Amino acid sequence: MLYSEKELAVLLAEVKTIAVVGAKDKPGQPVDKVGRYLIAAGFRVIPVHPKRAEVWGLAAYPTLRDIPEPVDLVNLFRASDACPDHAAETLGLSPLPRCFWMQSGIVSPEARRILAGQALLVVEDRCLMVEHQRLLSRGLAHV
Numbered sequence: 001m002l003y004s005e006k007e008l009a010v011l012l013a014e015v016k017t018i019a020v021v022g023a024k025d026k027p028g029q030p031v032d033k034v035g036r037y038l039i040a041a042g043f044r045v046i047p048v049h050p051k052r053a054e055v056w057g058l059a060a061y062p063t064l065r066d067i068p069e070p071v072d073l074v075n076l077f078r079a080s081d082a083c084p085d086h087a088a089e090t091l092g093l094s095p096l097p098r099c100f101w102m103q104s105g106i107v108s109p110e111a112r113r114i115l116a117g118q119a120l121l122v123v124e125d126r127c128l129m130v131e132h133q134r135l136l137s138r139g140l141a142h143v
Contacts, residue, residue, distance in 0.1 A: 003121055011099055011121060016044055017098035018128075019064055019097075021057040021086055022077035023047030023055040023079035030103070031077040034129045038075075041132065046071060064089045073099040075128050076106060087115050098122055101128055 001006060020035050023045075035056055038045050046069075047055035050062045061067050064086065074090050074097050083102060090100055091114070092104065098123040102108060107124045115122050 005135060008131060010133060012080050012132050015098065017044050017046065017071045018073045018075050019048050019067060019071040020075050020077065021047045021048040021064065023060060025050065025055045037129045064093060070095050071097050073097055073101055075101045077103050080106050080108045083111035083125055084114055087111035099123060
């Protein structure tokens with residue numbers, strides 16, 4: 001999916017609640033660093049992990065479907081081959097999140113195909129923390 005820098009900046013300025021799929025608070029892991037950054041940046045972070053009851057001191061949910069509130073953005077820290085299942089699961093959320101974000105190194109043409117035509121932005125192979133720092137520090141959200 002094509003999107004502009006401004007579109008991403010506006011999205012990141014408006015997002016409040018982020019589900020982090022594959023969340024774990026293991027020091028040294030990218031998901032831990034990004035999760036802690038998102039919390040410190042003021043986002044409501046909802047960890048999703050099938051076996052953990054808590055991550056970063058927050059209640060964790062086994063699946064996206066188990067989250068008891070709407071999320072604005074689904075952030076994936078999973079292998080590319082797991083993304084299509086998460087894309088299908090995302091389509092079952094109501095309301096639909098505004099974005100399905102696959103972290104650096106994660107690309108899934110199948111997830112993109114599943115989400116095609118939906119009113120949500122699909123981002124692949126980009127770090128949410130890096131993009132948030134880069135785009136919002138440049139003030140692109142207000143251009």
